[in-house]
Amino acid sequence: MTKSGRPRAFDKEAVLDAAMDVFWEKGYEACSTEDLCNRTGLGRGSLYNAFGSKHELYEQALDRYHVYWIREQTSILESSEPVKTRLRNFLEWAIEKDFEADSKGCLLINATMERGRTDSTVERASMLHAEKLEKLFGEIIQEGIDSGELSAELSVTESARTFLCSFYGLRTINATMRSRDMAEQIVAGTMRFFN
Amino acid sequence: MTKSGRPRAFDKEAVLDAAMDVFWEKGYEACSTEDLCNRTGLGRGSLYNAFGSKHELYEQALDRYHVYWIREQTSILESSEPVKTRLRNFLEWAIEKDFEADSKGCLLINATMERGRTDSTVERASMLHAEKLEKLFGEIIQEGIDSGELSAELSVTESARTFLCSFYGLRTINATMRSRDMAEQIVAGTMRFFN
DNA sequence: CCTATTTTGTACTGATTGATAAAAAATAAA
DNA sequence: TTTATTTTTTATCAATCAGTACAAAATAGG
Numbered sequence: 001m002t003k004s005g006r007p008r009a010f011d012k013e014a015v016l017d018a019a020m021d022v023f024w025e026k027g028y029e030a031c032s033t034e035d036l037c038n039r040t041g042l043g044r045g046s047l048y049n050a051f052g053s054k055h056e057l058y059e060q061a062l063d064r065y066h067v068y069w070i071r072e073q074t075s076i077l078e079s080s081e082p083v084k085t086r087l088r089n090f091l092e093w094a095i096e097k098d099f100e101a102d103s104k105g106c107l108l109i110n111a112t113m114e115r116g117r118t119d120s121t122v123e124r125a126s127m128l129h130a131e132k133l134e135k136l137f138g139e140i141i142q143e144g145i146d147s148g149e150l151s152a153e154l155s156v157t158e159s160a161r162t163f164l165c166s167f168y169g170l171r172t173i174n175a176t177m178r179s180r181d182m183a184e185q186i187v188a189g190t191m192r193f194f195n
Numbered sequence: 196m197t198k199s200g201r202p203r204a205f206d207k208e209a210v211l212d213a214a215m216d217v218f219w220e221k222g223y224e225a226c227s228t229e230d231l232c233n234r235t236g237l238g239r240g241s242l243y244n245a246f247g248s249k250h251e252l253y254e255q256a257l258d259r260y261h262v263y264w265i266r267e268q269t270s271i272l273e274s275s276e277p278v279k280t281r282l283r284n285f286l287e288w289a290i291e292k293d294f295e296a297d298s299k300g301c302l303l304i305n306a307t308m309e310r311g312r313t314d315s316t317v318e319r320a321s322m323l324h325a326e327k328l329e330k331l332f333g334e335i336i337q338e339g340i341d342s343g344e345l346s347a348e349l350s351v352t353e354s355a356r357t358f359l360c361s362f363y364g365l366r367t368i369n370a371t372m373r374s375r376d377m378a379e380q381i382v383a384g385t386m387r388f389f390n
Numbered sequence: 391c392c393t394a395t396t397t398t399g400t401a402c403t404g405a406t407t408g409a410t411a412a413a414a415a416a417t418a419a420a
Numbered sequence: 421t422t423t424a425t426t427t428t429t430t431a432t433c434a435a436t437c438a439g440t441a442c443a444a445a446a447t448a449g450g
Contacts, residue, residue: 002416002418003425003426004399004417004424004425004426005416005417005418005425005426005427006416006417006426006427006428007416007417007418007426007427008426008427008428009416009427009428018441023313027224027309027310029222029224029225030224031407032393032406032407033408034406034407034408035340042380042409042428043428043430044409044410044430045410045411045427045428045429045430046428048409048410049426049427049428050427053408054408054409056295056426063336073397081291089396091352104312105308109308109367109371110308110309112308112367112370113300113304113305113307113308113367114222114305115222115307115372116370116371117299117300122391126371127371127372127373130368130371130372131270131372142353155384157380158337158380158383158384159384161368161377161380161381161384162361162380162381162384162385164364164379164381164383165361165364165365165368165384166357166361166364167364168363168364168367168368168371169361169362169363169364169365169367170358170360170364171367172307172308172363172366172367173356173360173363174357174362175307175308175311175312176311176325176363177322177325177326178322185353185356186357186359186360188353188358189350189356189360189388190360192357192388193384193387198395198396199394199395199396199448199449200394200395200396200447200448201395201396201397201446201447202396202397202398202446202447203396203397203421203447204397204398204446210395214448227436227438227439228437228439229436229437237398238397238398238399238400239399239400239439240398240399240400240442241397241398241399241440244396244397245397248438248439249438249439254425276424281400283449308449310448318436325424349397
């Protein structure tokens with residue numbers, strides 16, 4: 001049975017996507033509730049009725065970001081290509097994202113640097129994302145060792161964590177230097193590690 | 196000859212240090228001019244008379260941060276130890292900074308993620324810092340190759356940029372995961388690249 | 391002492407902040 | 421149709437924002 005009362009005039013997921021975009025673009029502090037109303041198309045009343053507060057909306061936007069992108073990242077890492085190709089593709093994917101028009105980098109990294117030390121919601125979402133990536137890296141590095149594609153002398157967790165570091169470093173360097181050439185050289189250097 | 200008029204009652208560099216700390220702790224947007232007055236000890240009049248605006252103060256604080264830390268980083272990289280030891284010490288230094296009590300990470304990385312795309316002052320300062328680090332890395336890697344400590348097959352710029360990426364990645368991962376164990380494993384994995 | 395100049399402290403500005411109140415509007419269930 | 425329930429719209433709130441006005445205070449030079 002449907003609940004009674006006036007029905008919602010908006011799609012909650014579309015609103016979350018719009019809110020996510022604004023937080024992504026401006027950061028949490030620089031994003032006003034008026035910005036959120038403008039971009040979502042909701043009035044103040046509707047927005048507060050549906051989400052409670054700016055911070056709760058932020059929370060849901062971060063969760064949505066995590067769920068959406070971990071799926072895309074997983075699909076790259078679990079393709080049927082050789083392990084080394086998959087790792088390289090993953091870094092190349094990051095470069096594509098960081099250098100497409102109006103790129104905003106990674107919302108979770110941005111959020112961590114802006115608020116990670118003081119906002120447990122940010123801390124939680126970012127840590128969860130990084131842990132899932134680390135696990136994925138570990139699994140396919142193990143797969144590479146098992147198949148003989150990677151050296152059996154590699155420590156799986158050490159390699160997975162080092163690759164995780166390279167990935168986060170690449171995104172941070174891209175935000176800092178905005179040099180695609182540099183990014184490509186970093187990928188080349190990083191992949192030289194896995195041989 | 197000294198200029199006439201009432202003399203300043205504050206030390207400009209001490210004020211800049213205090214302002215830098217607040218920006219570092221809260222970020223630009225979350226830091227109010229009242230916060231700045233409280234922490235610097237200056238009244239509004241003095242602060243605006245001396246620095247003009249919140250943003251100009253931010254600019255000087257970022258510059259001061261850059262100058263201070265590039266000096267410390269240079270001294271680590273230009274010590275008399277073997278090249279590999281210096282590179283390792285540099286990463287270990289980052290871990291010490293990131294895990295000391297009330298660590299705030301790196302102001303320039305935080306600033307880049309919060310405002311790098313929209314604030315050319317941030318963009319400029321962060322890029323300058325990263326470029327200087329890249330240059331330092333390149334010089335000592337070349338030194339290592341010349342002395343035979345590092346493989347002559349390494350590309351200097353590629354290696355320097357990859358190491359730069361590892362350094363920025365380490366700091367970003369530290370902000371995200373807060374795991375010293377993970378940080379140490381990343382250093383081990385990164386240093387395995389240079390052999 | 392007198393004047394010019396600069397800094398300092400205080401009060402204040404209009405704009406914007408996140409959030410709320412209350413009534414109108416729109417539905418389901420009775 | 422009536423009632424209960426929910427959403428939407430609009431007006432509004434106190435608090436805070438970055439920045440300013442201005443007079444008092446403190447100096448140097450004459």
